[in-house]
Amino acid sequence: MSDEILTPRPVRDSQSEMAEIVLPNDTNPLGALLGGRLMHWIDLAGAMAAHRHSRSYAVTASVDHIDFLVPVRVGDLVILRSSVNRVFHTSMEVGVKVFVENYLADTSRHVASAYLTFVAVDVNRNRLKVAPVIPETDEQRRRYDDAGRRREIRRSELERRRRASR
Numbered sequence: 563m564s565d566e567i568l569t570p571r572p573v574r575d576s577q578s579e580m581a582e583i584v585l586p587n588d589t590n591p592l593g594a595l596l597g598g599r600l601m602h603w604i605d606l607a608g609a610m611a612a613h614r615h616s617r618s619y620a621v622t623a624s625v626d627h628i629d630f631l632v633p634v635r636v637g638d639l640v641i642l643r644s645s646v647n648r649v650f651h652t653s654m655e656v657g658v659k660v661f662v663e664n665y666l667a668d669t670s671r672h673v674a675s676a677y678l679t680f681v682a683v684d685v686n687r688n689r690l691k692v693a694p695v696i697p698e699t700d701e702q703r704r705r706y707d708d709a710g711r712r713r714e715i716r717r718s719e720l721e722r723r724r725r726a727s728r
Protein backbone atom coordinates (compact mmCIF):
# COMPACT_ATOMS: atom_id res chain seq x y z
CA MET A 563 0.00 0.00 0.00
CA SER A 564 1.38 3.39 -1.01
CA ASP A 565 2.14 5.98 1.68
CA GLU A 566 1.71 8.93 -0.68
CA ILE A 567 0.14 12.02 0.89
CA LEU A 568 -3.48 12.28 -0.15
CA THR A 569 -5.11 15.69 -0.36
CA PRO A 570 -7.96 15.99 2.17
CA ARG A 571 -11.40 16.64 0.70
CA PRO A 572 -14.47 18.28 2.30
CA VAL A 573 -17.57 16.22 3.09
CA ARG A 574 -19.51 18.24 0.50
CA ASP A 575 -17.46 16.66 -2.32
CA SER A 576 -18.99 13.27 -1.51
CA GLN A 577 -22.59 14.40 -0.87
CA SER A 578 -24.86 12.46 -3.20
CA GLU A 579 -28.57 12.14 -3.82
CA MET A 580 -30.44 9.33 -5.51
CA ALA A 581 -34.17 9.18 -6.27
CA GLU A 582 -36.42 6.22 -7.09
CA ILE A 583 -40.14 5.98 -7.84
CA VAL A 584 -41.52 2.85 -6.14
CA LEU A 585 -42.95 0.55 -8.83
CA PRO A 586 -45.05 -2.63 -8.35
CA ASN A 587 -41.97 -4.82 -8.89
CA ASP A 588 -40.34 -3.17 -5.83
CA THR A 589 -43.17 -4.14 -3.48
CA ASN A 590 -44.75 -7.00 -1.58
CA PRO A 591 -48.32 -8.21 -2.36
CA LEU A 592 -49.68 -5.44 -0.08
CA GLY A 593 -48.02 -2.74 -2.18
CA ALA A 594 -45.37 -1.86 0.42
CA LEU A 595 -41.72 -1.41 -0.57
CA LEU A 596 -39.60 -4.53 0.05
CA GLY A 597 -36.96 -4.03 2.75
CA GLY A 598 -34.40 -5.80 0.56
CA ARG A 599 -35.00 -3.37 -2.31
CA LEU A 600 -34.47 -0.42 0.02
CA MET A 601 -31.25 -2.01 1.34
CA HIS A 602 -30.03 -2.37 -2.26
CA TRP A 603 -30.70 1.33 -2.94
CA ILE A 604 -28.98 2.26 0.35
CA ASP A 605 -25.90 0.29 -0.74
CA LEU A 606 -25.85 2.08 -4.12
CA ALA A 607 -26.35 5.53 -2.59
CA GLY A 608 -23.57 4.79 -0.09
CA ALA A 609 -21.25 3.59 -2.86
CA MET A 610 -21.77 6.85 -4.77
CA ALA A 611 -20.46 8.88 -1.83
CA ALA A 612 -17.56 6.45 -1.27
CA HIS A 613 -16.52 6.59 -4.94
CA ARG A 614 -16.81 10.37 -5.07
CA HIS A 615 -14.64 10.84 -1.99
CA SER A 616 -12.02 8.15 -2.63
CA ARG A 617 -11.95 8.50 -6.45
CA SER A 618 -11.50 4.72 -6.52
CA TYR A 619 -13.41 1.45 -6.55
CA ALA A 620 -14.84 0.53 -3.17
CA VAL A 621 -16.35 -2.63 -1.68
CA THR A 622 -18.98 -2.76 1.04
CA ALA A 623 -17.34 -4.18 4.18
CA SER A 624 -20.35 -3.86 6.48
CA VAL A 625 -23.75 -2.29 7.01
CA ASP A 626 -24.88 -1.36 10.51
CA HIS A 627 -28.41 -2.27 11.49
CA ILE A 628 -31.31 -0.54 9.72
CA ASP A 629 -34.69 0.35 11.24
CA PHE A 630 -37.56 0.83 8.79
CA LEU A 631 -39.51 3.64 10.43
CA VAL A 632 -42.51 4.11 8.13
CA PRO A 633 -43.98 2.04 5.28
CA VAL A 634 -43.35 3.16 1.70
CA ARG A 635 -46.03 2.56 -0.94
CA VAL A 636 -46.25 2.07 -4.71
CA GLY A 637 -45.97 5.45 -6.44
CA ASP A 638 -44.03 7.10 -3.59
CA LEU A 639 -40.81 8.93 -4.36
CA VAL A 640 -37.83 7.67 -2.34
CA ILE A 641 -34.91 10.07 -1.84
CA LEU A 642 -31.57 8.76 -0.54
CA ARG A 643 -28.90 11.24 0.64
CA SER A 644 -25.38 10.05 1.37
CA SER A 645 -22.00 11.44 2.36
CA VAL A 646 -18.71 10.28 3.86
CA ASN A 647 -18.76 10.77 7.63
CA ARG A 648 -15.17 9.82 8.38
CA VAL A 649 -12.16 8.17 6.80
CA PHE A 650 -9.91 5.80 8.74
CA HIS A 651 -7.08 4.26 6.68
CA THR A 652 -8.42 2.21 3.77
CA SER A 653 -12.00 2.30 5.02
CA MET A 654 -14.59 5.06 5.30
CA GLU A 655 -17.92 5.33 7.04
CA VAL A 656 -20.75 6.59 4.85
CA GLY A 657 -24.10 7.72 6.22
CA VAL A 658 -27.26 7.29 4.16
CA LYS A 659 -30.51 8.98 5.12
CA VAL A 660 -33.72 7.95 3.34
CA PHE A 661 -36.89 10.01 2.93
CA VAL A 662 -40.23 9.24 1.31
CA GLU A 663 -41.99 12.02 -0.54
CA ASN A 664 -45.66 11.91 -1.40
CA TYR A 665 -46.03 14.47 -4.16
CA LEU A 666 -49.86 14.40 -4.02
CA ALA A 667 -49.96 15.19 -0.29
CA ASP A 668 -46.74 17.28 -0.47
CA THR A 669 -45.22 15.44 2.51
CA SER A 670 -41.72 14.16 3.28
CA ARG A 671 -40.95 11.63 6.01
CA HIS A 672 -37.77 10.03 7.31
CA VAL A 673 -37.84 6.33 6.38
CA ALA A 674 -34.48 4.96 7.51
CA SER A 675 -30.85 5.80 8.23
CA ALA A 676 -27.88 3.51 7.78
CA TYR A 677 -24.13 3.56 8.30
CA LEU A 678 -22.03 1.58 5.85
CA THR A 679 -18.30 0.94 5.79
CA PHE A 680 -16.62 0.86 2.39
CA VAL A 681 -13.03 -0.18 1.71
CA ALA A 682 -11.20 1.43 -1.23
CA VAL A 683 -9.56 -1.02 -3.62
CA ASP A 684 -7.81 -0.98 -6.96
CA VAL A 685 -8.77 -3.06 -9.96
CA ASN A 686 -6.90 -6.07 -8.45
CA ARG A 687 -8.76 -5.63 -5.14
CA ASN A 688 -5.63 -4.38 -3.35
CA ARG A 689 -6.64 -2.00 -0.58
CA LEU A 690 -5.91 1.69 -1.08
CA LYS A 691 -5.30 4.45 1.43
CA VAL A 692 -8.13 7.02 1.36
CA ALA A 693 -7.72 10.81 1.57
CA PRO A 694 -8.90 12.32 4.89
CA VAL A 695 -12.31 13.97 4.93
CA ILE A 696 -12.83 17.49 6.30
CA PRO A 697 -16.08 18.14 8.19
CA GLU A 698 -17.07 21.79 7.76
CA THR A 699 -20.42 22.19 9.57
CA ASP A 700 -21.48 21.41 13.16
CA GLU A 701 -23.58 18.49 11.92
CA GLN A 702 -20.68 17.10 9.87
CA ARG A 703 -18.37 17.43 12.91
CA ARG A 704 -20.93 15.57 15.08
CA ARG A 705 -21.17 12.78 12.49
CA TYR A 706 -17.35 12.64 12.30
CA ASP A 707 -17.06 12.22 16.09
CA ASP A 708 -19.91 9.69 16.23
CA ALA A 709 -18.29 7.67 13.41
CA GLY A 710 -15.17 7.21 15.55
CA ARG A 711 -17.27 5.78 18.40
CA ARG A 712 -19.18 3.50 16.00
CA ARG A 713 -15.89 2.18 14.57
CA GLU A 714 -14.76 1.09 18.06
CA ILE A 715 -18.09 -0.72 18.60
CA ARG A 716 -17.85 -2.40 15.17
CA ARG A 717 -14.28 -3.55 15.81
CA SER A 718 -15.08 -5.07 19.19
CA GLU A 719 -18.22 -6.77 17.80
CA LEU A 720 -16.25 -8.17 14.85
CA GLU A 721 -13.59 -9.50 17.24
CA ARG A 722 -16.27 -11.05 19.47
CA ARG A 723 -17.90 -12.80 16.46
CA ARG A 724 -14.50 -14.04 15.24
CA ARG A 725 -13.73 -15.50 18.68
CA ALA A 726 -17.19 -17.11 18.85
CA SER A 727 -16.78 -18.80 15.45
CA ARG A 728 -13.36 -20.34 16.25
Ligand SMILES: CC(C)(COP(=O)(O)OP(=O)(O)OC[C@H]1O[C@@H](n2cnc3c(N)ncnc32)[C@H](O)[C@@H]1OP(=O)(O)O)[C@@H](O)C(=O)NCCC(=O)NCCS
Pocket residue numbers: 621622623624649650651652653654679681716720
Ligand atom coordinates in the same frame (compact mmCIF):
# COMPACT_ATOMS: atom_id res chain seq x y z
C1 LIG B 1 -13.77 -5.68 3.29
C2 LIG B 1 -12.43 -6.38 3.03
C3 LIG B 1 -11.74 -5.66 1.84
C4 LIG B 1 -11.57 -6.24 4.28
O1 LIG B 1 -10.36 -6.86 3.97
P1 LIG B 1 -9.47 -7.58 5.10
O2 LIG B 1 -8.36 -8.26 4.45
O3 LIG B 1 -10.37 -8.33 6.03
O4 LIG B 1 -8.81 -6.33 5.75
P2 LIG B 1 -8.53 -5.89 7.24
O5 LIG B 1 -9.12 -6.75 8.30
O6 LIG B 1 -7.07 -5.66 7.28
O7 LIG B 1 -9.33 -4.49 7.28
C5 LIG B 1 -9.14 -3.54 6.27
C6 LIG B 1 -10.01 -2.36 6.57
O8 LIG B 1 -11.38 -2.76 6.49
C7 LIG B 1 -12.03 -2.52 7.73
N1 LIG B 1 -12.97 -3.61 7.94
C8 LIG B 1 -12.76 -4.94 7.75
N2 LIG B 1 -13.86 -5.63 8.05
C9 LIG B 1 -14.80 -4.72 8.42
C10 LIG B 1 -16.14 -4.80 8.86
N3 LIG B 1 -16.77 -5.98 8.95
N4 LIG B 1 -16.79 -3.66 9.18
C11 LIG B 1 -16.19 -2.45 9.08
N5 LIG B 1 -14.90 -2.32 8.66
C12 LIG B 1 -14.22 -3.43 8.35
C13 LIG B 1 -10.93 -2.52 8.76
O9 LIG B 1 -11.30 -1.79 9.91
C14 LIG B 1 -9.83 -1.84 7.99
O10 LIG B 1 -10.05 -0.43 7.96
P3 LIG B 1 -8.84 0.64 7.95
O11 LIG B 1 -7.88 0.25 6.87
O12 LIG B 1 -9.52 1.94 7.62
O13 LIG B 1 -8.24 0.62 9.32
C15 LIG B 1 -12.60 -7.90 2.67
O14 LIG B 1 -13.15 -8.55 3.80
C16 LIG B 1 -13.52 -8.11 1.48
O15 LIG B 1 -13.10 -7.97 0.33
N6 LIG B 1 -14.79 -8.48 1.76
C17 LIG B 1 -15.77 -8.68 0.69
C18 LIG B 1 -16.35 -7.33 0.25
C19 LIG B 1 -17.45 -7.49 -0.75
O16 LIG B 1 -17.36 -8.26 -1.69
N7 LIG B 1 -18.52 -6.75 -0.54
C20 LIG B 1 -19.69 -6.81 -1.34
C21 LIG B 1 -20.80 -7.51 -0.61
S1 LIG B 1 -20.97 -9.17 -1.17
